[in-house]
Amino acid sequence: MSVRLSALIVAALTSAAAAQEDTAPLGDTDRGADLWRLCAGCHQVGEGAKNRVGPQLNGVFGRKAAAVEDFTRYSEGIQRAGNDGLVWSFRTLDAYLENPKALVSGTNMGFRGLKDPQDRADVIAYLRIYSDNPQNIPESAPTAVPREVELAPEILAIVGDPAYGEYLSSECQTCHQRDGDNDGIPAINNWPEEDFVIAMHAYKEKIRPHPVMQMMASRLTDEEIAALAAYFGGLD
């Protein structure tokens, strides 16, 4: 399997616990203000900000996803994530801005993602100015960024075993229909393998909300996730 996993997302995923003690400043707000032009076509932030293509982003930290009351065009995907308990923090914003659809399937934020971790940190630092909690005081959790962790190269190199994936998938197909129908639980066939791997790690590390999926993913090893990604990636 060719996994072009971003080192940072996995770093953020695997270092969640360490993040508490081992922290660095959030990012550069000046650079963030400059990068904001990438968002400004769709979003407003600051005094008098209004909803545009996307919701206004004042006070986004600590808020449930899809919770700006007078924004009426949220996708079903982000509403589901919000109902499941997705709350915007440094970690969840970082994952969303890197690859919106890997964190929130079906989101209609038409933005390809910011691949550079520093860019994301800077934009998030900029957004942080417009949230209630002041920056860099101990009570306000999302002001610090986990320091980059060396990612085990094995994870990136894992080749999924589709035969093992097929056996493991039988457990998933009690809920996720094999033929791709969605009657209340999303279909998971034919995803790009790397998105699948990221989504599963995000459940495993409890960045994606949802108790059932967090439990299912938490006992899967890296090899098993790769095997499942290989198997489901080949189903149409």
Added chain:
Amino acid sequence: MKLNRRTFLGAATAASATLAAPMVKAQATPRVVVVGGGTGGATAARYLAKDSNGEIDVTLIEPTRTYYTCYFSNLYIGGFRELNSLAHSYGNLAAEYGINVVHDWAVGIDRDAKTVSLAGGGAVPYDRLVLSPGIDFVEGAIPGWDVKAQNAMPHAYKAGSQTELLKRQIEAMPEGGRFAMIAPPNPYRCPPGPYERISMVAHKLKSENPTAKILLIDPKAKFSKQALFEEGWNRHYAGMIERVGPDFGGANVSVNPATMEVDIDGTVEKVDVCNVIPAQKAGRICDMAGITEGNWAPVSGHTMQSRVDENIHVLGDATNQGDMPKSGFSANSQAKVASMAIRGALTGSRVFPAKFSNTCWSLIDTNDGVKVGATYEATDEKIAKVDGFISQTGEDAALRKATFEESVGWYAGITSDMFG
């Protein structure tokens, strides 16, 4: 690979073509007989046929032509589902998967000859036997009640006509009448089932007969998702439901179906509907096969093989396996482990470590769904719980609605996983 009739036949032909030379004679195709076409049995038969691509000859023995799922049968009582939406037939398993479906009762098992005898006569030979017969009731569990009384006092714990009857009786209750349920002692099929049913009966009565009362007589001090149900009952059905636990005689009950009386520890109550859910045991065929210890059939979690006879795998409610609840989800999960183990033993296909999981959803009122779930692994002694979760009290309405919608998705998922 997508499995439809064409590709299945194609694959089977391809397999037999490559295997034709080394095989001594055609009868050498190993035979698996599955008794019981419910959740465990249908899943096992489908997975065996689907994954062995014709290398195993699969026979499914099931007396009824239509399987009504017990899951969502409470929702039918509450008015959230039609009965026919719970009905499933075996046509697909025969046509799409090449399973030999025999509509008959298994009435005996000869473990030395390795044959299953049928009520209609004849015997079916097996190399491996899968038993997934569900439950039967312990005789004399509730004095005064036996299966002959099931029309006066239905159990509705096997779905179909019993469920329909119970619903009709509720509809015929006089204004302000009384519904009673006698809940079973542990262990039994679907731990939250009786309490979801109480919720659904309350939901129905609240709109059709709001002064009616519900009496829940329970031999257990505690029950599944208790805090969630009690919170929901207070919120939606305040003053309607009275529960009599063992501290007030809930474990000392007898009934008189002729007079519709229930005797709770010496106090006689007259009721209009009485839903008796007696203590349970493995489906009778397990006893006939001589593989039970006490009320259930002990199995190894690694393969779901009977601890008494390694040519027999037992699934679902009939088993004594360890920590998994007796649920459809569990039976489905166990069936996949068993079918992998059987294929490994009979055809040499790869075998992986057993993994199991379960999630049980319950509906308390419209769009108020809750769930409990866990994952499990096989140890040498039992199937042991690894991790779990449960819905919390005080969750917001959006989450409860999402939980209910998810259960609808699960129903579609598991039934297509069973019947194709």
